[in-house]
Amino acid sequence: MLTVVAHPLIQHKLSLMRSVETGVKEFRELAAEVSMLLAYEAMRDLELSPTHLQTPLQEGEFPMLSGKKLALVAILRAGLVMTDGILSLVPAARVGHIGLYRDPLTLKPVAYYNKLPADIAERRVFLTDPMLATGGSAGAAIQFLKDAGAQTIKLMSILAAPEGVAVIEAEHPDVEIVVAAVDERLNDHGYIVPGLGDAGDRIYGTK
Known part of the structure; x- marks a missing residue:
């Protein structure tokens, strides 16, 4: 299932992220802010129970x-950067990392690092990746989480391409995708168009 969070604050901040004039510091801050706002929607179905308190x-x-x-x-x-933003809302959440890079020739994901909480099977997992482009990296990460025992997974991305959404929906129909926007398409190099460029490069100031 795909959820596009069209809240005005998110759309405004996303437009600032798209601008070529936005520098590294502001881009990083905006990415964290958009992630935090997306988390409100992604975590809408968290369970609550009555607790006795003294006011x-x-x-x-x-x-x-x-x-x-x-x-x-x-x-x-x-x-x-997305995880850092969301932690301000749920500071008790455990954090894991999956290291993947995209082969520039095949556009396929290649794994180089994986470290997850030992009790991942007992937790609701929110997987963060700013750009859902081809869907290769996200799909591979979701499969790794499932292999590790994760049962409830949501994918959170700031921006998606229709091609990437289609891949995740086909390979992992049980995983909800929460994004700020779905753009037009991928170009020949696997970048989202109109997009916002390479999110990693813009977050960390690399080329």
């Missing part, structure tokens, strides 16, 4: 998070 005036039952604990898993390297 300054009286005792009562009030809703607090319950159910499965959370894990934020970043696809390196660009997914890190």
Whole structure:
């Protein structure tokens, strides 16, 4: 299932990210802010249970998070900035990392690093990758999470291409995709058009 979060604040910040005039510091800050706002939607279905508390005036039952604990898993390297933004909302979440890079010739993902919480099977997993382009890296990361025992996975991306969405929906129909926007297409080099360029390069100031 695909969810596009069309909130005005998200769309405004995404437009700033698209601009070639936006520098590294501002781009990184915007990416973290958009990620945090996306998390509100992605985590809308978290379970709550009544908890007994004492307010300054009286005792009562009030809703607090319950159910499965959370894990934020970043696809390196660009997914890190999203995870950092979301941690401000759920600081108790465990963090994992999956290192993948795209072969420039085949456009296929190549794994180089994987480190997940030991109890990943007992957690709701939010996988972060700013750009869902070909879907190769995200699809491979989702499969790695499933192989490690993860049962509930949501993919969070700032920007997606229709081709990438189609790949994830075909390979992992049980995984919800939460994005800020779906752009027109991929170009011949596998970049999202009109897009915002290479998210990793713009976050870290590399070329």
